[in-house]
Amino acid sequence: MDTRDQGSDISRPEIMLPDNTMVPPPPEVLVPGETIVPAMPDQTERKKSLTPLQESLRRLRRDKRAMISLGIIILYILIAIFGPFIYQHVGGTYHSPLGGPMSPTVYHSFTHQELTRLDEGPSGQYWLGTDSLGRDLMARLMQGMLISFTVALLVEIVDVVLGVLVGVLAGYYGGWIDQFLARFTDLMFAFPGLLFVILLTGIFGPQADSALSGIPLIGANGNARLILVSLALAITVWPLMARYVRGQTLQLKQQQFIEAARTAGTSDFRIILRHIVPNLFSIVILASTLNISNTIIGEAGISLLGLGVQPPGSSLGLMISDASNILDTHPWEALLPSLVLAIVVLAFSFLGDGLRDAFDPRSKD
Numbered sequence: 001m002d003t004r005d006q007g008s009d010i011s012r013p014e015i016m017l018p019d020n021t022m023v024p025p026p027p028e029v030l031v032p033g034e035t036i037v038p039a040m041p042d043q044t045e046r047k048k049s050l051t052p053l054q055e056s057l058r059r060l061r062r063d064k065r066a067m068i069s070l071g072i073i074i075l076y077i078l079i080a081i082f083g084p085f086i087y088q089h090v091g092g093t094y095h096s097p098l099g100g101p102m103s104p105t106v107y108h109s110f111t112h113q114e115l116t117r118l119d120e121g122p123s124g125q126y127w128l129g130t131d132s133l134g135r136d137l138m139a140r141l142m143q144g145m146l147i148s149f150t151v152a153l154l155v156e157i158v159d160v161v162l163g164v165l166v167g168v169l170a171g172y173y174g175g176w177i178d179q180f181l182a183r184f185t186d187l188m189f190a191f192p193g194l195l196f197v198i199l200l201t202g203i204f205g206p207q208a209d210s211a212l213s214g215i216p217l218i219g220a221n222g223n224a225r226l227i228l229v230s231l232a233l234a235i236t237v238w239p240l241m242a243r244y245v246r247g248q249t250l251q252l253k254q255q256q257f258i259e260a261a262r263t264a265g266t267s268d269f270r271i272i273l274r275h276i277v278p279n280l281f282s283i284v285i286l287a288s289t290l291n292i293s294n295t296i297i298g299e300a301g302i303s304l305l306g307l308g309v310q311p312p313g314s315s316l317g318l319m320i321s322d323a324s325n326i327l328d329t330h331p332w333e334a335l336l337p338s339l340v341l342a343i344v345v346l347a348f349s350f351l352g353d354g355l356r357d358a359f360d361p362r363s364k365d
Contacts, residue, residue, distance in 0.1 A: 056282065059358040066354020069347040076344060080145040084110075087139060091125060110139040111221065111312040119330050131319075131333050132326060143314040144337060147223065148344065151230050151299045152292045158234035159241050159291065160284060166238075167245025168272055168280070172253055181246065185239040193236030194298060200232040201225060201307040209310065222313025229308050233298050241287050248283050252276055282359035290352035293345045300341055316341045 050058070060066055091104035097116050099106075106112055107125070114134035121129045128137040170178040188196075205225050212224035252258060253276070261271050302308035303317030311318075316337045323334035 053281075056358045060354055063354040063357065065350050066358075069350040069354070072343065072347045073351065076145055076340075076347075077149060080142055080149055083142040084108075084139065084146075087127075087142070094125065108136055108139050110135065110143040110314045112136070119326070119333070121332070128336060129332065131322060132330075137319075137333065137336060140314040140319060141316075141337060141340060144316040144319055145340065145344070147226065147309060147313075147315045148296045148299060148341075151226060151233070152295045154227075154230040155234045155237065155295045156288050156292060158231070159238045160288060162234075162238040163241025163287075164245050164277065164280065164284060167242035168249050168276055170242065171246040171249025172268070172272060172276065178246070181239070181242055185243055188236060188239045193233075194301065196236055197229065197232040197298060197302060198305065198307060201228055201302060204228060205307055222310035225308055225310065229299055229302055233295055237291055237295070241284070241291075244283055244287050245280055248280055249276055252279055286352065286355045286359060289348060289355055293348040293352070296341070296345060296348070 088105045088108045091108065093101050093103055094107050095101050096107070096114060098114075107114060112135060114130065116134070117126075117130055118134050119130065119132055120126060123129070126136050126138065128141065131137055131140070166177065166181055170181045205228060208228045209224045212227070258271060258275055261275060299308060300315065300317035300320070303315040304321045305317075306321065309315035309318050319337040320334050320341075323330065323337075327334055
């Protein structure tokens with residue numbers, strides 16, 4: 001074998017050996033005045049960082065009808081709470097033919113009767129006019145709004161407390177509590193709720209007036225029956241809240257995080273308090289908002305029948321009832337409280353629809 005041929009083969013220029021040396025990349029050259037802008041995070045990552053509550057609130061803010069309704073509700077609540085105090089400090093001294101000089105704290109009160117100025121139209125002194133007894137319609141309207149919101153608040157407190165308590169216990173433990181809730185709910189659904197309220201206030205209304213007549217802010221203003229009306233309305237609505245909570249609890253207790261907490265030795269009380277109840281927030285808020293409109297209508301209907309707020313107190317239903325006899329001559333006195341009642345009820349209804357769409361987007365389908 002000729003070794004010269006092998007050496008010549010290796011030294012041929014067309015045969016290239018692999019280059020195992022690593023060449024480093026050229027360094028980045030930073031132009032003077034140029035800044036390095038960090039990469040923006042992906043929008044999908046930012047969306048994933050939002051909690052379910054934040055997603056629901058964002059959907060709610062996009063609902064213009066719900067946000068307008070929320071603004072109207074807040075405005076009415078502020079007027080009902082702070083309006084009387086401001087209104088009673090607006091105006092000068094009025095020289096009444098019957099009562100002599102009086103300040104606006106007197107003639108702008110919802111109980112004051114100026115018998116020489118009956119059924120007047122809007123004026124600088126009485127912004128919305130007076131009724132058939134010479135009482136300021138503006139003052140009585142604000143008091144009526146305050147009564148409606150107060151009754152709705154009292155009813156919803158009882159509704160949420162009893163509904164969540166009984167519904168969670170019935171859904172988590174079952175047994176006789178579940179059977180009691182089912183039978184009581186069937187009983188209340190079979191018996192008309194408004195008829196039950198009328199029956200209760202009609203029987204025990206006079207006793208409530210006499211028993212609570214000594215309380216300054218309740219009995220003296222004809223609002224003694226408000227507690228009775230609120231209790232009667234709450235009894236008729238809390239079983240429905242409990243049924244909603246029970247159904248949601250039955251779904252939650254089957255979830256993996258509940259099973260994990262139970263396996264870790266967490267007590268039932270802590271599971272209910274830390275895992276079940278916080279996840280009931282959306283359904284409780286939604287059911288309460290939708291129920292407020294029915295509560296306000298129920299209170300107005302009871303007062304319209306003469307079984308709720310008594311004179312000299314004021315309520316939207318009582319104002320409509322007082323003006324029902326003069327509809328042909330002074331329709332404004334009945335139209336005004338009816339219009340306010342309709343706006344409040346529609347605002348709560350639209351807000352409830354917006355909350356339902358926000359917390360449960362599948363409800364639109």
